[in-house]
Amino acid sequence: MKIVVCGKGGSGKSTVASLLAKNFAKNGFSxxxxxxxxxxxxLHRQLGLDLPQDFTGYYGGKQAVMQRIMAAAPDYGSVxxxxxxWGLADLPAGYLSEKDGVKLVAIGKIHEAGEGCACPMGMLAKQFIGNLKVKPGEVVITDTEAxxxxxxRGIEESADAVLMVIDPxxxxxxxxxxxxxxSRSIDKPVFFVLNKVDGSSEHFMCDALGDRHAIAAVIPTDPSLAVAGLRGDEVEADSADIxxxxxxxxxxxxx
Structure with a gap:
């Protein structure tokens, strides 16, 4: 199963992605x-992991990836x-962090001012996710930018579902x-997670979304999660909502 998690900045999508990953692992999934x-x-700190080396490094780094793309101009799609x-077991160990049944790959980060756009990471991410073959008992959770x-970028094209985190x-x-x-335009099911809600905001949000959208979960506001996020602490996945x-x-x- 491949799930893409999205949302606006500050909605809690990375927290939900981390909690969900830990929950799947707790239930015996890789x-x-x-x-x-x-x-x-x-994200890596919420998972209790070290930040792995950028996966772009497997291909020589961001600039090398960009050069490979530009060399194909104008037929960029041929790259x-x-x-x-690849299966999950085939991922190069030097570009992984792993703990308690959860592996983390980071496609690439912006490290320096003026280093250029994130387009090489976007193309590599699309192909990386699309290329993965997932067996029964395996789950891939992709945490996207806000x-x-x-x-x-086409990240959702090979996903089984889109999970959007919505804050009040x-x-x-x-x-x-x-x-x-x-999501409808690419024939992907989309499910919503209402996050950081209280009684009044939950009622309003459900009314605003209406019956035409599937609400997968409602997660109440949790001060302990907010403090964990502020400190960069690992989050725990033992809540009934997750x-x-x-x-x-x-x-x-x-x-």
Whole structure:
């Protein structure tokens, strides 16, 4: 199963991705988390892992990847970084962090001012996720950058489902409509997680989304998670809400 997690900045998508990964591992799954957010330096800490070396390094680094893409101009779509399909067991160890059944790959980060755009990471991420062959009992969770640029990059094309995290804000609810539209256009199911909610905001958000959208879970505001995020601490996946979300995805996607 391949799940792409998205949301606006600050919605808690990386926290939900981390909690969900830990929950799947707790339930006996082999889990790979793919970090495609070039500006997120906190996901690995929420997972309790070291930040792995940029996967672009496997191909010589970001600039080498860019040169390979540019050399194919104008036929950029002809560039392929994979000659054969990979399974989770085939991932190069030097570009992984791993703990308690959860592996982490970080496609690439912006490290220096003026180093150029993130386009090489976007193309590599799309091919990396699309190339992975997932067996029964394996789950790939992709944490994307804030917003919807990843749809333009084609990250969702090989996913089994899109999971959008929505916080109590007008911007998040409006973005949910666009994510639903984009997901429908590529024939991908989209599920919503209402995050950081209380009683009144949950009622309003459910009314705003309406019956036409599937709400996979409702996660109440949790001060302990907020403090963990502030400190960069590892998060724990033992809440009933996250267990419900994991079970919903397993049942709905028939894993």
């Amino acid at each position: 889990v790979l988390v793919v970090d495609t957010d070039e500006s997120n330096f906190g 392929s970084f994979f000659d054969e399909a 917003g919807i640029e990843h749809f333009g 804000s007008y911007e998040s609810l409006k973005l949910a409509e666009k994510v639903a539209e984009l 267990e419900h979300l994991g079970r919903f995805l397993r049942d709905t996607l028939a894993v």
